[in-house]
Amino acid sequence: MLTASTEDLLRRHAPQVLGALVRRYGHFDAAEDAVQEALLAAARQWPDAGVPDNPRGWLIKVASRRLVDTLRSDDARRRREEADAALTPRDAFTAPPGESRAPCEDDTLTLLYLCCHPELTPAAQVALTLRAVGGLTTAEIARAHLAPEPTMAQRISRAKQRVRGVRFRRPEDWRERLPAVLQILYLIFNEGYTATSGPQLQRADLAREAIRLTRAVRALLPGDSEVAGLLALMLLTDARRAARTDAAGELVRLDEQDRTLWDRAEIDEGVALVALALPRGPVGPYQLQAAIAALHDEAASAEDTDWPQILALYDLLVRVVPEGEAMAALGRAVAVAMVHGPEAGLTETDKLADALGGHHRLAAVRGHLLELAGDRDAARAAYQEAAGGTLSRPEQRYLQLRAARLG
Structure with a gap:
C-alpha cells in the first residue's frame, strides 16, 4: 500500500513526466495514458521494491516504453514511431534542434501554458489543468463541477483536440500569458474554497491542489511578485478553512469565526510572502488582495481589524x-x-x-x-x-x- 508521502511524490512528478513525453513525442492523449499506466505500475511495485533513487526517471522510462508500444501499434505511423523508439528515455528532456535545453522542472510551467491555451474556454482550461497538471481523475473533476462524468470527459477530450499540434514549448509571449495561468489557478482555488453550487461549502482537495500547483509555479519563478502574491493570498485565505463552518456544518461569517481555529503556520507563511512581494516593483492585484487578507488574519479579533x-x-x-x-x-x-x-x-x-x-x-x-x-x-x-x-x-x-x- 502506498504511503501518503509516496502518493504526494507521484502527484508531484506526474506533470513533469507528462511534460517530458509530450515535449519529445507529442500525442497528448497517448502520452497522458502512458503516464497513468506508469503511475499504476509504480503503485503496484514501489510498496514492495521501494521507491527508486530517481523516481522521476523511473516514471519517464516506464511511460516512454508504454507510449512507444502504443505508437508502434499504429501501422500507418510505424516508420515514425520506430524512429522515436530508437531514442532512450534520457533523451526525453532534450530540446529539439535549434532550441536550448530547459531544466526538466520547466515542463510543469510549460504544461500549464498548454492547458491555459487562449483558444480554450475558461471552463476547458480549468478542467484540462486539473486533469493534466493536477492529476485529478475525470470523475473527480466532474464531481467538483457537479457535472456528469461523460460530459466532463467530452469537455476534456475536446480541449485536448484543440491543443493537438501545438508545439510543446513555453510561448514567446509567456510573460504576457502568465496572468491567465495565475487566474486559472485562482479559479481552481476559489472553487475549492467556496463551491459555486451543490451541497458542500468547500472542496478542500481542490483548494490544496491549487496551492500545490501555485507552489510549483513559484519554484520556477521565485522572483515574480505576483506569483508570490497569489500563493500568499491562497494561504491566508485557506488558513481560515477550519473556522468557516460550525459543529453543524453551517457557514460562519468572518467576523464571527473562532480565530483560534485558524492555521497559524499558513498565516505566518502568507504574511512573510506578502512582506517579500510588496516591495518588488509594480504592485499587482494578487499582492494587494493578499495584503488585505493578511490584515484580517493578523487581527486578534474582528474589532481589532x-x-x-x-x-x-x-x-x-x-x-x-x-x-x-x-x-x-x-x-x-x-x-x-x-x-x-x-x-x-x-x-x-x-x-x-x-x-x-x-x-x-x-x-x-x-x-x-x-x-x-x-x-x-x-x-x-x-x-x-x-x-x-x-x-x-x-x-x-x-x-x-x-x-x-x-x-
Whole structure:
C-alpha cells in the first residue's frame, strides 16, 4: 500500500513526466495514458521494491516504453514511431534542434501554458489543468463541477483536440500569458474554497491542489511578485478553512469565526510572502488582495481589524484590477461601510447595480449593511434575494437563517 508521502511524490512528478513525453513525442492523449499506466505500475511495485533513487526517471522510462508500444501499434505511423523508439528515455528532456535545453522542472510551467491555451474556454482550461497538471481523475473533476462524468470527459477530450499540434514549448509571449495561468489557478482555488453550487461549502482537495500547483509555479519563478502574491493570498485565505463552518456544518461569517481555529503556520507563511512581494516593483492585484487578507488574519479579533488600512488597499486594488472587475469594488464597499458607516457603504453598492445586478453576493452584502443600518425589513428582503440567487446550499441556508432572524 502506498504511503501518503509516496502518493504526494507521484502527484508531484506526474506533470513533469507528462511534460517530458509530450515535449519529445507529442500525442497528448497517448502520452497522458502512458503516464497513468506508469503511475499504476509504480503503485503496484514501489510498496514492495521501494521507491527508486530517481523516481522521476523511473516514471519517464516506464511511460516512454508504454507510449512507444502504443505508437508502434499504429501501422500507418510505424516508420515514425520506430524512429522515436530508437531514442532512450534520457533523451526525453532534450530540446529539439535549434532550441536550448530547459531544466526538466520547466515542463510543469510549460504544461500549464498548454492547458491555459487562449483558444480554450475558461471552463476547458480549468478542467484540462486539473486533469493534466493536477492529476485529478475525470470523475473527480466532474464531481467538483457537479457535472456528469461523460460530459466532463467530452469537455476534456475536446480541449485536448484543440491543443493537438501545438508545439510543446513555453510561448514567446509567456510573460504576457502568465496572468491567465495565475487566474486559472485562482479559479481552481476559489472553487475549492467556496463551491459555486451543490451541497458542500468547500472542496478542500481542490483548494490544496491549487496551492500545490501555485507552489510549483513559484519554484520556477521565485522572483515574480505576483506569483508570490497569489500563493500568499491562497494561504491566508485557506488558513481560515477550519473556522468557516460550525459543529453543524453551517457557514460562519468572518467576523464571527473562532480565530483560534485558524492555521497559524499558513498565516505566518502568507504574511512573510506578502512582506517579500510588496516591495518588488509594480504592485499587482494578487499582492494587494493578499495584503488585505493578511490584515484580517493578523487581527486578534474582528474589532481589532485595521479597516482604514484595508480601505486604503482597496482604493489601490480597484485601480489595478482589469476594467469591469466589480467584485473588488464590492469588497471596497464593505470597507467603506466599516470606516464611514453602513449608509456610506450602501451608497457604494448602489453604484454596482449595473455590473452586479442579480448577483447574490451584491444582495448579500446589501443585506449585511442594511442590517447594520437598522433597516430590518430591507435587510430581510435582501437576504432572501441573495438566497434565491445562489446554487450553494450551505450559502442558501445561511442567508435564509439571516433573513429569519430579522423577523
